[in-house]
Structures are given as structure tokens and as C-alpha cells.
Amino acid sequence: MKTEFTLAQLADPDIAEADKILRKCVHCGFCTATCPTYVLLGDELDSPRGRIYLIKEMLEKDKPPTAEVVKHIDRCLSCLSCMTTCPSGVNYMHLVDQARVKIENEYARPLPERLLRAVLAFVLPRPKLFRLSMILARLARPFAALLPGSAPGAATPSFFRRIKAMLALAPSALPAPGPAAGSVFPAVGARRGRVALLQGCAQQVLAPRINQAAINLLTRHGIEVVLVADEQCCGALTHHMGDDAEALARARHNVTAWVREAGANGLDAILVTTSGCGTVIKDYGYMLREDRDYAEPAAKVSALARDITEYVASLDLPAPQGRSDLVVAYHSACSLQHGQKITQLPKDLLSKNGFVVKDVPESHLCCGSAGTYNILQPDIANRLRDRKVANIATVKPDMIAAGNIGCMVQIAGGTSVPVVHTIELLDWATGGPRPGLN
Numbered sequence: 283m284k285t286e287f288t289l290a291q292l293a294d295p296d297i298a299e300a301d302k303i304l305r306k307c308v309h310c311g312f313c314t315a316t317c318p319t320y321v322l323l324g325d326e327l328d329s330p331r332g333r334i335y336l337i338k339e340m341l342e343k344d345k346p347p348t349a350e351v352v353k354h355i356d357r358c359l360s361c362l363s364c365m366t367t368c369p370s371g372v373n374y375m376h377l378v379d380q381a382r383v384k385i386e387n388e389y390a391r392p393l394p395e396r397l398l399r400a401v402l403a404f405v406l407p408r409p410k411l412f413r414l415s416m417i418l419a420r421l422a423r424p425f426a427a428l429l430p431g432s433a434p435g436a437a438t439p440s441f442f443r444r445i446k447a448m449l450a451l452a453p454s455a456l457p458a459p460g461p462a463a464g465s466v467f468p469a470v471g472a473r474r475g476r477v478a479l480l481q482g483c484a485q486q487v488l489a490p491r492i493n494q495a496a497i498n499l500l501t502r503h504g505i506e507v508v509l510v511a512d513e514q515c516c517g518a519l520t521h522h523m524g525d526d527a528e529a530l531a532r533a534r535h536n537v538t539a540w541v542r543e544a545g546a547n548g549l550d551a552i553l554v555t556t557s558g559c560g561t562v563i564k565d566y567g568y569m570l571r572e573d574r575d576y577a578e579p580a581a582k583v584s585a586l587a588r589d590i591t592e593y594v595a596s597l598d599l600p601a602p603q604g605r606s607d608l609v610v611a612y613h614s615a616c617s618l619q620h621g622q623k624i625t626q627l628p629k630d631l632l633s634k635n636g637f638v639v640k641d642v643p644e645s646h647l648c649c650g651s652a653g654t655y656n657i658l659q660p661d662i663a664n665r666l667r668d669r670k671v672a673n674i675a676t677v678k679p680d681m682i683a684a685g686n687i688g689c690m691v692q693i694a695g696g697t698s699v700p701v702v703h704t705i706e707l708l709d710w711a712t713g714g715p716r717p718g719l720n
């Protein structure tokens with residue numbers, strides 16, 4: 283794609299990067315067929331190619347984003363399905379991230395929307411506040427039906443429609459908190475390795491059982507696990523909302539904490555059980571590339587980051603005692619399959635450990651979770667969830683496995699089939715308890 287940035291514009295490293303990305307796009311439109319919003323809405327401006335044009339215009343003219351541009355960028359799930367499909371290697375992720383930052387900095391959203399976004403950005407990364415908000419949401423849920431919906435034909439969901447969606451996601455009970463930050467779980471028997479396990483924010487409140495299963499499996503196989511004391515939210519939530527300053531501050535904070543831990547006690551890997559977070563931590567090196575003090579340590583942290591399934595595969599687990607014959611529908615989280623290109627590995631691990639693994643039709647399409655998307659764009663998110671659940675039902679599973687808490691909550695909202703994390707099944711198959719739900 284031909285671009286027309288001026289030399290002055292290209293002196294900005296972010297614009298120079300956008301220019302590089304845009305020039306790779308050859309307008310072929312292959313990406314449209316696998317874009318969930320284009321598949322649902324059929325509007326070119328809700329396709330990757332359409333959004334790339336909008337972003338190009340916005341950046342080249344260096345004008346504040348218009349309401350029309352914001353509408354179509356906001357509808358993008360950042361699922362990155364388009365990046366898997368694109369034959370030219372267009373890095374849509376870095377391009378849309380840049381567009382979101384510009385929107386956040388230069389577009390005046392209506393006050394209720396600004397308030398809602400500010401509350402989400404403040405509460406979600408803080409587990410204690412998030413726990414409290416979930417309790418309050420549960421109490422408020424019976425009154426959700428009284429809230430008005432969006433006006434018919436509205437281009438964006440109303441404030442109350444979004445509050446309704448938020449209340450609907452609150453679980454009816456919360457499990458007890460998991461282990462405290464700073465805990466160290468020694469290896470059972472001879473130590474083969476030492477890893478940090480990302481504690482996560484929403485996940486540690488909604489399903490601490492996931493990291494517990496990872497700790498059980500790892501320690502049982504000779505790996506010491508540390509929950510690094512000074513770790514924070516990885517910044518993924520605010521990064522996807524365009525709040526770059528907040529996201530980068532969190533990235534720097536975590537880089538400092540993990541590099542300190544690696545220097546003091548040694549770390550073979552930083553393990554992540556929430557693939558949405560893993561995708562962002564693996565991108566810290568890129569996010570902080572212009573920061574003289576952090577570029578190198580951030581790149582080191584990114585190189586140490588692994589999805590839990592990548593690390594477990596490297597352990598060469600002993601063969602399981604028997605087969606369970608349990609039919610597991612494997613839901614491939616977008617951040618895992620498109621963001622980290624981990625597709626076959628979790629399925630192979632589950633199969634090797636005795637489960638009958640079924641692929642889900644249209645597995646490239648997002649379930650609609652996408653961070654805060656199911657709150658901010660609830661109608662599109664619900665349509666995608668219903669489509670995902672219907673596809674899952676065709677394989678008649680006993681359980682659904684996924685590697686991302688956001689997907690697990692989203693899918694569980696539309697089915698009575700138990701939804702578990704891949705690591706819970708692997709822990710069970712290698713001597714741990716059968717996954718309980720909460």
C-alpha cells in the first residue's frame with residue numbers, strides 16, 4: 283500500500299513503524315474472510331482491510347480521530363485472526379495498538395463512556411478491588427433487568443447496556459483467594475528447574491484453581507515455582523484500551539521485578555496461564571524498544587515468557603496410567619493461536635495424556651471475550667459467544683478446555699458443559715485432583 287507520510291512525520295519512530303506495516307499490505311482482502319466482525323456485520327469498514335485504510339488516513343492526516351473511525355476500531359476484537367490469514371505479514375496488532383493510543387489521547391468520548399472505561403481500567407488490574415466489585419455486581423444483578431437497553435439501531439451500545447453486560451458476567455460465588463504473592467513452592471524430589479508463575483488479576487479472583495493446578499503439576503515434576511512478590515497486572519487490559527502510559531508503567535514495573543528475581547535466585551522461564559497476558563508479555567520487548575533503560579531487560583523478559591503448555595511440553599511428562607475417554611472440545615484462544623501461534627501443542631498434550639480431543643468448527647473465530655470487549659461491545663460479543671457455543675455443541679464434549687480465563691468465562695456464560703483450563707486437565711491426568719469448578 284502506498285503511503286504519503288511526510289519526512290517530518292517519519293521522524294517519529296511510531297509513525298515510521300506504522301509506515302513499514304502499511305506498506306506491506308497489498309489490499310488483497312484475504313483477511314476479511316476470517317475476521318469475526320466482518321463475518322457478522324458484512325461491512326468493509328469492520329474488516330481488517332477497511333480498518334487499515336481508516337488507520338492510514340487518520341495517521342497520515344494527523345487529525346483527531348472521527349466518531350466513524352472510533353466506531354470501527356472499537357468494534358475490532360484485537361483477536362489477530364487477520365494476522366494468521368495475511369499472506370504479506372502485515373502486523374495488524376502493532377498498527378491497531380497505535381490507533382487505539384491515538385484515539386485514547388485525542389478523541390473525546392461521551393462522559394458516561396469515559397467514566398466506564400476509567401472504572402474498568404482502574405478496577406480490573408487490582409485483584410482486591412476486582413473481588414469487591416464482583417461481590418457488589420452480584421448484589422446488583424437482580425436489578426439488571428430494570429436497566430434500559432440500547433436504542434434500536436444504535437451504532438454503539440448505550441451506557442446502561444454495557445452495565446447490564448458487566449453485571450451478567452459476575453459469578454454467583456467467588457472462590458477463596460489463592461496463595462499470596464511472594465510464595466515459593468519447592469520442587470518435590472530433585473529440583474530440575476525454577477520458574478515464576480504470573481499471578482494474573484481477574485484470574486486469581488475468579489479461578490485461583492488454575493494456577494494451583496499449574497503449581498501442583500510443576501512441583502510434582504521437579505520444578506520450583508515462585509509467585510514474584512512485587513509483580514503487577516501485565517498491563518494487557520489498559521494496553522488494549524489505548525492507555526499506553528499506564529500499560530508501559532506496568533510493563534516496566536514487572537520487568538524490574540522479574541529481572542531482579544532472575545538475578546537473585548535464577549529463573550528458567552516466566553510462565554503464564556492466561557494467554558491474553560502471555561501475548562502482551564512476549565511483546566514487552568517491542569513495547570519498550572524505544573526506552574533506553576528498559577529495552578534490553580524487557581527483551582530478556584519477553585524471551586523468558588512461556589505459555590504454560592509450552593513449558594509443560596518441554597518437561598517430557600511420563601506416559602499417563604490410563605485413558606479417561608473423556609471427550610474434550612479444545613477452544614483455541616485467539617491470543618494463543620493467533621497471538622502466540624500455539625495451535626497444536628495444547629491438543630497434543632491433552633491427547634498424549636489420555637483425553638479424546640475434538641477440534642471445534644470455525645475455531646479461528648473469536649468467542650467474543652477479548653479483554654473488556656464483552657462489556658464494551660456486548661451485542662457483538664454475545665453473537666460470537668452463541669456461534670462459538672453452537673460450534674462446540676456439534677462435537678458433543680464432556681468438557682471444554684481453553685487456555686485463557688476470559689474465554690472460559692465467556693463460553694461458560696452460554697453453555698452448561700463444564701469449562702476448564704488445559705492445565706487443570708493435564709494436572710489431573712498426571713496425578714492431580716479431578717478439576718472442580720471453583
Ligand code: SF4
Pocket residue numbers: 316317318319320328329330333357358359360361362363364365374
Ligand atoms: S483483530 Fe480480529 S476483529 Fe480486528 S480486524 Fe483483525 S480479525 Fe478483525
Ligand code: SF4
Pocket residue numbers: 306307308309310311312313314330331334364367368369370371372
Ligand atoms: S490479507 Fe494482509 S495484505 Fe491482504 S488486505 Fe489483509 S492485511 Fe492487507
